[in-house]
Amino acid sequence: MARAAKIFQVSIKNNGQVISCAADETILHAAIVAGIDYPYACASGNCGTCISQLDAGKVTMLPRGDAAISAAQVKAGQTLACRARPKGDVAITWLGRGRR
Amino acid sequence: MASSIADQRARACCTLLTQVHAITDKEGITPSALHAIKLKLVALAAKAHLFPPGDFAMPVAQGRTHPLLVEENDGHGLYLTINLPGKEAAPHDHGIWCVNAGISGRERHVFYRRTDDGGTRGSATVMRVGEVMVEPGCGMAMADHDIHSTEVIGKEPAIGLALYGYALARFPAVAWFHTEFSSMRVCSSRRHAAAAA
Numbered sequence: 001m002a003r004a005a006k007i008f009q010v011s012i013k014n015n016g017q018v019i020s021c022a023a024d025e026t027i028l029h030a031a032i033v034a035g036i037d038y039p040y041a042c043a044s045g046n047c048g049t050c051i052s053q054l055d056a057g058k059v060t061m062l063p064r065g066d067a068a069i070s071a072a073q074v075k076a077g078q079t080l081a082c083r084a085r086p087k088g089d090v091a092i093t094w095l096g097r098g099r100r
Numbered sequence: 101m102a103s104s105i106a107d108q109r110a111r112a113c114c115t116l117l118t119q120v121h122a123i124t125d126k127e128g129i130t131p132s133a134l135h136a137i138k139l140k141l142v143a144l145a146a147k148a149h150l151f152p153p154g155d156f157a158m159p160v161a162q163g164r165t166h167p168l169l170v171e172e173n174d175g176h177g178l179y180l181t182i183n184l185p186g187k188e189a190a191p192h193d194h195g196i197w198c199v200n201a202g203i204s205g206r207e208r209h210v211f212y213r214r215t216d217d218g219g220t221r222g223s224a225t226v227m228r229v230g231e232v233m234v235e236p237g238c239g240m241a242m243a244d245h246d247i248h249s250t251e252v253i254g255k256e257p258a259i260g261l262a263l264y265g266y267a268l269a270r271f272p273a274v275a276w277f278h279t280e281f282s283s284m285r286v287c288s289s290r291r292h293a294a295a296a297a
Contacts, residue, residue, distance in 0.1 A: 047287050
């Protein structure tokens with residue numbers, strides 16, 4: 001039987017909400033499921049709309065395009081919520097405002 | 101004196117776009133025109149010696165686009181794309197026609213049809229209607245508002261050619277569709293910013 005993924009707490013600074021996010025789930029997915037209006041567009045690592053500042057904690061990143069986030073941005077602690085899976089409890093702030 | 105690979109490539113790209121304009125000048129952007137353009141692009145992609153890996157940097161992350169020939173103003177954009185295993189793109193349209201052809205590796209393109217009436221902002225539903233594997237000898241063509249998703253298949257990078265009706269820097273709004281949430285989100289058009297630059 002497959003072991004259930006660990007569940008971590010993600011604190012979203014823009015609205016003060018704390019949500020649960022599985023280790024095999026992206027932060028964006030967990031936020032949408034929780035009913036949060038997190039900015040996004042492609043949700044697949046191509047557009048950069050969900051670019052966010054990782055204020056605390058660590059994430060692993062799913063594959064993404066170079067144009068969505070630069071190496072310098074990653075080095076500065078930014079991430080893509082649609083590609084980021086938590087490695088532990090995380091605090092994050094979205095930086096943009098998507099358009100519908 | 102033999103010309104360099106870069107010179108040969110540049111000439112081949114110019115020839116392709118001349119052929120593309122000849123097709124579209126004659127019949128406009130129709131399904132048959134896009135099919136004819138696809139065949140031309142597949143033929144160019146088959147000349148793999150013109151696109152040696154050493155001439156194109158690999159992605160820093162998992163996906164990178166190299167311009168080959170970008171026409172001025174509202175002209176076309178021809179690019180070489182490199183996507184590594186696992187790289188994907190959710191269902192989207194480009195707002196402009198697009199043709200792809202494979203040089204090496206495999207990229208699955210799944211096509212969708214929108215099934216809602218577009219009446220609710222931010223919401224949309226789509227239905228899967230087909231798929232094509234873009235790999236050496238194969239390509240795909242999409243009209244302005246056709247919807248596709250992409251995913252690199254296998255363990256090799258998918259390297260290919262992509263020709264768009266407009267250059268990437270002058271793209272119209274791109275709409276992204278998410279089946280799990282029945283949502284649609286739009287990336288802003290780049291056309292006003294490009295025109296002002």
